[in-house]
């Protein structure tokens with residue numbers, strides 16, 4: 001069977017990674033959560049005091065980018081890949097609300113995007129990949145065989161992210177999460193470099209009222225049409 005490239009883009013907390021993971025598992029493909037890479041760079045910038053709520057030293061971050069290595073390594077026990085920053089497992093560190101608050105500022109820096117896009121294209125060069133993010137169908141894999149664009153109502157998005165964070169034991173309020181989801185979507189759609197837009201040939205899916213199973217079945221029909 002031929003191998004294809006599947007690009008899943010969309011707004012924050014629309015379940016892109018969950019869907020991408022399900023499809024990749026079903027097809028035996030590689031799954032890449034590109035957001036984890038932007039989050040890892042953000043965590044690196046926070047640790048080195050290049051960014052905080054009140055300042056951003058873009059020049060210092062750019063100067064240090066050549067010394068940052070990112071890798072996904074499969075955790076055999078858990079059955080999924082975890083993010084490593086300079087050989088350190090940062091999977092938990094990158095999912096905090098503090099990183100979520102700053103990541104869109106880091107993701108707006110062109111030099112950061114160029115580095116990560118190059119690495120993402122390398123990972124997809126043999127096809128057989130499902131990657132989710134904001135610019136996968138527009139910039140990373142403009143020739144992807146299937147492009148999906150995920151949306152959901154603001155309340156649904158915030159509720160999903162809130163439940164996810166609470167499950168991970170983080171102390172956040174619903175209001176805080178709602179504000180973060182709205183802020184990120186605003187910055188991601190308004191930035192100059194690779195803004196979040198639906199690729200012309202992407203299929204839009206509003207999953208506000210779809211269960212994970214319904215969504216998976218719907219998407220697998222689309223996948224089978226191009227396989």
Ligand code: C5P
Pocket residue numbers: 012013034035036038039103104105107132133134135136184185188
């Ligand atoms: O997917 P996730 O919500 O973890 O992504 C975190 C942030 O990383 C997004 O809000 C966006 O600013 C940035 N991002 C991006 N391009 C991608 C993936 C993520 O700009 N391909």
